[in-house]
Amino acid sequence: MTTRGLIDAHVHLAALPTESNGCWISPRMLKTPVARMVAWSLDLPLDDAQTANRRYLERLETEFAASESVEKAVLLAMDGVYDAQGRLDKDRTDFLISNDTLLETVASRPQFLAGVSINPFRRDALDELERCAERGAKLVKVLPNAQMFDPGDGRLLRFYRRLGELKLPLLSHIGYEFSLIGQDQSVGDPDRLIGALEEGATVIAAHGCSQGLFFVEKHFKTMLQMVRRYKNFYSDLSALTLPNRVGALIRISRRPELFERLVFGTDYPLPCFSYPAILGGGFQESRRATNRFDRQLRVFQSLGVKPQADLGALLAQ
Numbered sequence: 384m385t386t387r388g389l390i391d392a393h394v395h396l397a398a399l400p401t402e403s404n405g406c407w408i409s410p411r412m413l414k415t416p417v418a419r420m421v422a423w424s425l426d427l428p429l430d431d432a433q434t435a436n437r438r439y440l441e442r443l444e445t446e447f448a449a450s451e452s453v454e455k456a457v458l459l460a461m462d463g464v465y466d467a468q469g470r471l472d473k474d475r476t477d478f479l480i481s482n483d484t485l486l487e488t489v490a491s492r493p494q495f496l497a498g499v500s501i502n503p504f505r506r507d508a509l510d511e512l513e514r515c516a517e518r519g520a521k522l523v524k525v526l527p528n529a530q531m532f533d534p535g536d537g538r539l540l541r542f543y544r545r546l547g548e549l550k551l552p553l554l555s556h557i558g559y560e561f562s563l564i565g566q567d568q569s570v571g572d573p574d575r576l577i578g579a580l581e582e583g584a585t586v587i588a589a590h591g592c593s594q595g596l597f598f599v600e601k602h603f604k605t606m607l608q609m610v611r612r613y614k615n616f617y618s619d620l621s622a623l624t625l626p627n628r629v630g631a632l633i634r635i636s637r638r639p640e641l642f643e644r645l646v647f648g649t650d651y652p653l654p655c656f657s658y659p660a661i662l663g664g665g666f667q668e669s670r671r672a673t674n675r676f677d678r679q680l681r682v683f684q685s686l687g688v689k690p691q692a693d694l695g696a697l698l699a700q
């Protein structure tokens with residue numbers, strides 16, 4: 384399989400808040416296992432934002448540069464929760480990476496592309512969309528479970544139509560989100576994205592439409608149907624080596640008709656594990672990868688999963 388020009392659709396920018404970066408992380412979020420694992424694995428001092436933020440980027444750049452196969456990556460911002468008036472609700476927001484921080488970060492790093500994040504229920508959602516598009520955004524990422532909105536809400540059709548006009552794909556998280564407690568998790572169902580598809584937006588449903596609940600893959604049938612019905616529907620392969628999502632990867636490996644709608648992704652800084660490659664005999668090869676970008680790809684190759692959609696052509700030009 385040729386991998387030249389491969390783009391990772393799903394790499395997270397992370398940053399602790401400083402006086403000027405517009406980012407935010409809640410004390411609750413800092414205590415979650417995911418935050419602790421990332422801080423520990425990348426040696427980030429959580430009491431020193433400047434150092435932690437600089438180090439996060441250095442680690443990412445170094446690991447990404449080591450990849451033999453992946454040339455570019457879409458770096459993702461993360462918008463917050465908004466109240467009924469469309470104002471940022473910081474108390475209910477666990478994690479916010481501002482679009483300005485993201486756009487500044489990618490401006491000097493040609494290997495990274497701007498995946499801005501806009502909660503479509505913010506008051507200035509359409510203005511922010513125009514502003515980000517003018518500044519070179521390549522796609523818009525949403526995480527409805529964490530941002531607490533329903534992507535199937537009929538009030539969002541205008542926003543989706545504009546995404547389609549601007550040729551900005553919507554990358555939406557699918558399935559359970561483990562850093563949340565007691566929120567409405569059904570907003571992560573892929574069929575909530577039908578409105579966006581009907582309005583002409585390109586939709587990339589994240590994580591191979593997996594539910595994230597250990598082999599209970601209730602969205603798989605929906606994904607097959609949506610691929611058949613909508614030419615503008617895609618899915619990324621991020622996070623699919625994680626034990627709670629690997630069931631979807633195995634199902635996908637048996638359905639080559641999906642490959643032309645799949646784009647490559649890791650979900651960095653989450654881990655990429657080699658063990659699924661045992662099934663395809665490529666475990667050692669995957670384990671030898673010096674970075675998670677190559678490791679993720681080798682696992683897919685071992686299982687015969689080919690992300691064949693041309694992500695470069697889908698992203699806003």
Ligand SMILES: [Zn+2]
Pocket residue numbers: 393395621650
């Ligand atoms: Zn992610």
